[in-house]
Amino acid sequence: MPVIEPYLPVNRLLLALPHKIRQRFITDCEAVDLAFAEILTEPGERIDHVYFPTESFIALTKPIDKRGNLEVGFIGDEGMLGISLLLGVSISPLQAVVLGEGPALRMDTNQFRRKLTDIPALQTVLQRYLYVITEQLAQTAVCCRFHVVDERLARWLLMTHDRAHSDTFHITHEFLASMLGVRRVGITKAASALQNRELICYSRGNIRILDRAGLEAAACECYASDHAIYTRTMEVKTDLRPMPLHQPPLLDQPIGNEQCDTAKRKKSEQFPDITAGSSPL
Amino acid sequence: MPVIEPYLPVNRLLLALPHKIRQRFITDCEAVDLAFAEILTEPGERIDHVYFPTESFIALTKPIDKRGNLEVGFIGDEGMLGISLLLGVSISPLQAVVLGEGPALRMDTNQFRRKLTDIPALQTVLQRYLYVITEQLAQTAVCCRFHVVDERLARWLLMTHDRAHSDTFHITHEFLASMLGVRRVGITKAASALQNRELICYSRGNIRILDRAGLEAAACECYASDHAIYTRTMEVKTDLRPMPLHQPPLLDQPIGNEQCDTAKRKKSEQFPDITAGSSPL
DNA sequence: CCAGTTATGTTCGCTACCGTCCAGACAGAT
């Protein structure tokens, strides 16, 4: 029984904008449909558009010496792709690949930079979002070092569930393996374990979340950490009118591609689903 | 024969400032001496001061469920501690612990925020620096996942060498183990291997770099990546007069502590020592 | 110079994951 929450298909970062400005911003965006496995940015290449997923979601991955990739970040309707423009750098640091097909809003880089200048509240919310991203990167490093595949897989499934707006989604073991930086067999084994515990069921790439609370218990504490940091940082109700600062000249010289705790939470209500429309920033 | 480069003991980020402004900035700082193993910030706590190391250097670490720490970032005279203030967040995301004792410049948080508003060039250079940090976090995640202790140790020694302004420094195996997130035994083994190859020599915490080029060959490509990203991002000669933007309200509510390829480079001259005074931003 | 502390070296069995290969199972196309 898939329980699909009623929600507004809008990016939640944009909910921080005053209503009229938000409407204007959205109409200035182009509505696009992202296709599964589509690559939106490559590391070292120029960013042409920023993306605000609404029902789609995106993985940020870092390629590594022929041994495959490692996912280091998730972007769903709680985030955006292209945040480095906030720092005046229009070169993508990472690869961005579409994990969940669906609609997104996108905007031309130059227009986005003008919006940043014009809309203080946008800048504020994106600065906080960037802070969250850096926290998540550090969390990912720790997770990769200390946690076993089973826990990491559970975390991954939860993060996907949060952004998929559905209890089912399509991801093969092979794909999962490249996200987590392990062998496909490792995923098969870990996924079997989760299936035996009746937390998920899957077949030929179709995954269904059966027991979300159980999955949260099976995941490492990194999931809870990420969640806590997001809500703590983004949901602070402060006035979004800032003091004047400056915007730097854009750094956009394309470069080569050569670049290379929480105590275990007891109950799921400690982690309100960030996909629920319940918590506007 | 330790070769100590002649250099100006000033933080290199500040070299991006026009001379007079830089002098004023430095006189507005407090000169402090950092002691080994001193903890400057704890995750989740308020940032009181920002630090610009000149001859000291600092590790950014993330504590993890009782299994110890993991270092996710280095701060020497090429960087600063407290960069999250640039995003309007005065809560430290990470723990900062002094690795190399020595002098640093520090400034009160509020004064620093005023400086950010007043000095466009400062904001610009720090935005780029933050971009570099995020890249390094992603690199660290990948490194932790894919590379063996020997390579990671070599990388760590190189990064320390870059910031220590000396061929010798003091770090015990125990301490190193907590930085790399491995057992002390693992460090002992890896360090013995490096010593047998006559790349380093050490005794009771005193480490001396004997063969820097050899160490670079022994390290994973992450070292080269980090280096390349730093120089690419920071050394672009652009005009540092920006367009007007805004500064957000400060987010400073303290929170609990519960939070939890480059082709292998052939020659060392591809990696000019970033500690050399040679490359002002 | 002895005793206590700190730093390093070594060993044991154990586990998670590796690289590789093969086998079955299912879905859609011909």
Next chain:
DNA sequence: ATCTGTCTGGACGGTAGCGAACATAACTGG
């Protein structure tokens, strides 16, 4: 109905790192 490609499951030996314990060695302060 067979074929073909995709997806999943299982098995092989090999290795890096774990946890725990113990053994030196060097420095430190009486």
